[in-house]
Amino acid sequence: MEKVLLIIIALSGLSAVSSHAERQYHFVYEAKNMSEAQRYCREKHTDLATVDSMEVVKLLNDMLDPNKLGEHGNIYRVWIGLYDDLDSWKWSMSDTSFFKPRETKFKQWASGEPNNEYSGEHCTDIRSNDGLWNDRRCAARINAVCLDVRGPNATFVLIESAMNWTEAQSYCREHHTDLASVRNLTENQQIVELLPPGIYWIGLYRDSWKWSDGSSSPFRYWAGGEPNNRNYNEACVAAAFHNSGKWKDADCGLRKHFICYKSVVPVSMQVIKVRVQKPNGVDLNDPAFLAAMLVEAKKNLRAQGLDDNVQVAWRKQPDGQVFHKEEEEKKKRDEL
Known part of the structure; x- marks a missing residue:
């Protein structure tokens, strides 16, 4: 049996191709409100632009064609995919078994x-005079109401020490169960009866700025x-x-140009050298044999953890053949 060498550089070989998601940005020079822009981007591309690094900021600055922005007001300001989720209120108390449905x-x-x-x-206080709630900047320093949980029962504890919301949350979690979670009107009234005049932190807060496509990037580039x-x-x-492409919050109903992105899959090629021993009576360049080897190669790659996006293919040499005898290949290289 003869040994043959499969050369996988410029001559021939087996190529493994894998993919990683990337984004391709598109300026759309049509004035739309935020909802219209989002719908357009999702229909024509992937979504409104997620800007998650200074590299992307620089790219967008280079891409902008100022001559196309026109006279649609707020010149040079264009929508990206970041928005303030005003309805994302949730409780600091993370044990979902504490809450019944609704x-x-x-x-x-x-x-x-x-x-x-x-x-x-982004944080919430309760007023002692009427038990109603207000949103408040989390950095404000006020007293707090903690929660102690014993089975299904909740006991509220007044903390008369001015803290910001994060400090109050840490204190309540260390000394009690958590900041107060209020499940119903009865519990809200229990808190009111506990409180001296004033305003007090409870455990309701909201996630703030989010990306339209659900990305979790914390990158921000706010203007002063x-x-x-x-x-x-x-x-x-x-x-x-x-x-310089810095960000400004704005009324979502304003009509502005906008930036979409499209997910693209770049192709990368890995070159693999293979040496096989020729079985008796088998033509290594027979199409059926080559196809069978590709099936086995893909099985081996999958067993190594590569997903189904990996593709394999033979690269033919200039004479149209995939395999040559090793000594012939050596002689060709020596002659070069």
């Missing part, structure tokens, strides 16, 4: 609340003083390209 939805907001009036009002919710309803984000 109890997590109980809210006792004061009229007009939550309004995010000063931007960043932003986000400021200046008009009390600025829950969407535009990149200001007259200011």
